[in-house]
Amino acid sequence: MWHDALLVAGKDLRIEARSRVGLNQVVPFAVLVLVLFAFALDPDQDVLVKAAAGLFWVAVLLATLLAVQRSAGLESGDGIPDALRLSGLDPAGIFLGKAAAVAVQLVVLEIVLGVGVVVLYGVDISGIGILAATMVAATIGLAASGTLYGVLAGGLRVRETLLPLLLLPVVAPVLIAATRASEAALTGLSVDVAPGDWLGLLAAFAAIYLAFGVVAYGTLLEDS
Amino acid sequence: MDPVVRFRAAVCLLGRFPALAGLDLDVGAGEVVLLSGPNGAGKTTLLRAVAGLVPVVRGEAVVCGHDLRVDRRAVRPHVGLLGHAGGLYPDLTVRENVTFWARAADRGVRPDDALRRAGVDTRTDGIVVDRLSAGQRRRAALAALLVRRPEVWLLDEPHAGLDAEGRDLLDALVTDAAAAGATVLLASHELERATPLATRQVEVAGGAAVEMVDVVTVIGGVPHVA
Numbered sequence: 001m002w003h004d005a006l007l008v009a010g011k012d013l014r015i016e017a018r019s020r021v022g023l024n025q026v027v028p029f030a031v032l033v034l035v036l037f038a039f040a041l042d043p044d045q046d047v048l049v050k051a052a053a054g055l056f057w058v059a060v061l062l063a064t065l066l067a068v069q070r071s072a073g074l075e076s077g078d079g080i081p082d083a084l085r086l087s088g089l090d091p092a093g094i095f096l097g098k099a100a101a102v103a104v105q106l107v108v109l110e111i112v113l114g115v116g117v118v119v120l121y122g123v124d125i126s127g128i129g130i131l132a133a134t135m136v137a138a139t140i141g142l143a144a145s146g147t148l149y150g151v152l153a154g155g156l157r158v159r160e161t162l163l164p165l166l167l168l169p170v171v172a173p174v175l176i177a178a179t180r181a182s183e184a185a186l187t188g189l190s191v192d193v194a195p196g197d198w199l200g201l202l203a204a205f206a207a208i209y210l211a212f213g214v215v216a217y218g219t220l221l222e223d224s
Numbered sequence: 225m226d227p228v229v230r231f232r233a234a235v236c237l238l239g240r241f242p243a244l245a246g247l248d249l250d251v252g253a254g255e256v257v258l259l260s261g262p263n264g265a266g267k268t269t270l271l272r273a274v275a276g277l278v279p280v281v282r283g284e285a286v287v288c289g290h291d292l293r294v295d296r297r298a299v300r301p302h303v304g305l306l307g308h309a310g311g312l313y314p315d316l317t318v319r320e321n322v323t324f325w326a327r328a329a330d331r332g333v334r335p336d337d338a339l340r341r342a343g344v345d346t347r348t349d350g351i352v353v354d355r356l357s358a359g360q361r362r363r364a365a366l367a368a369l370l371v372r373r374p375e376v377w378l379l380d381e382p383h384a385g386l387d388a389e390g391r392d393l394l395d396a397l398v399t400d401a402a403a404a405g406a407t408v409l410l411a412s413h414e415l416e417r418a419t420p421l422a423t424r425q426v427e428v429a430g431g432a433a434v435e436m437v438d439v440v441t442v443i444g445g446v447p448h449v450a
Contacts, residue, residue, distance in 0.1 A: 007324065007327050011320075011324050014316065015313060015315045015316060074313065077312075077313065077314060078309035078310060078311070078312075079308070079309025079310055079311035079312075079365075080309075080311050082305060082307065082311060083311030083312075083368070085297075086277070086300045086303065086304075086372075087325065088300065088328055088329050
């Protein structure tokens with residue numbers, strides 16, 4: 001399973017490095033979302049700072065949709081679904097590999113967006129450790145759930161419009177928990193619930209979707 | 225000896241349409257069976273069913289000793305399918321594609337050997353598949369098939385898109401594979417090209433009837449229609 005996961009992750013990242021869809025489209029899109037939020041809330045800088053964590057994660061979430069659609073689209077090319085089924089690759093390995101490749105892209109995106117909120121919103125980051133832990137846990141959860149719903153919608157002609165409808169409600173807990181967990185680190189304001197509790201929720205979400213993906217991906221791949 | 229492919233009254237549904245409706249077929253090791261018949265007869269569905277990609281919902285279907293009605297995934301490591309679509313990633317080079325599928329199959333076949341046997345020009349193996357001609361893609365797909373070292377070759381219109389040299393090369397590969405004991409099912413409308421390759425021709429009609437049209441025996445390397 002791990003050999004197959006590495007093989008698939010390497011393949012997906014190689015394709016992304018060559019096609020540069022992530023670099024040329026997904027990252028600019030996410031930065032644009034941040035800029036548009038800044039335009040909308042610019043008259044009130046305080047609101048922008050207070051909302052920075054939420055806006056950051058909304059931008060990540062929207063970019064995740066693009067990254068997941070792209071990842072699922074790679075496997076829907078001419079004859080590739082059949083080739084994958086015949087390949088002998090462990091479906092769990094395919095799932096983990098694809099999720100890992102999406103996660104790597106999201107981490108790069110989050111670093112760029114982190115710089116973006118500092119520059120555009122005037123945020124002063126105070127808790128880099130909490131922020132990093134939140135990013136890791138949220139990213140794994142987003143990548144795992146996104147990869148799972150990506151293959152679910154992958155075989156459908158309407159996958160571009162169906163995937164957001166399926167995925168956004170599912171990842172709403174990630175948006176809430178990641179925003180709350182990183183609020184103090186990004187805004188410097190005190191929060192009611194300790195970030196560690198929200199981190200626990202993010203870790204649980206990631207663990208559940210990783211486990212579910214490992215078990216269910218093969219069946220979903222058959223039906224896609 | 226048990227046949228490598230044994231279908232009895234096999235039924236496959238595409239939605240509610242019976243693409244195979246009670247099909248009987250036995251194919252032994254080393255045989256090259258040409259599947260002929262009109263469009264929509266069920267040839268492609270038959271190849272996909274043998275590969276374990278389409279469920280057989282009724283009847284008997286055994287390939288390489290695996291009962292497809294019990295576990296159709298079990299047969300997949302034993303088969304190689306060259307379909308209408310190549311199964312190649314358009315943003316990877318030919319070499320990267322073939323290497324990926326070789327590592328996935330893990331059958332010990334070196335990608336370089338497969339590329340050479342498939343006649344992939346060394347000048348094109350570093351070009352992304354998206355930029356290749358249809359014939360070059362076909363050769364790349366053939367190389368991806370070779371790295372699987374399949375026991376059962378499933379070829380759907382394999383000559384399509386290939387130039388004369390590529391067709392000769394494909395024919396030689398099929399002949400060599402059969403001589404080495406592989407089983408080959410070949411669906412084609414190009415009967416003049418495909419018939420000399422085959423040891424047997426089977427007509428598929430309406431997914432329901434399979435008729436033995438004629439038998440080809442190879443004597444001293446020269447095919448003779450009986």
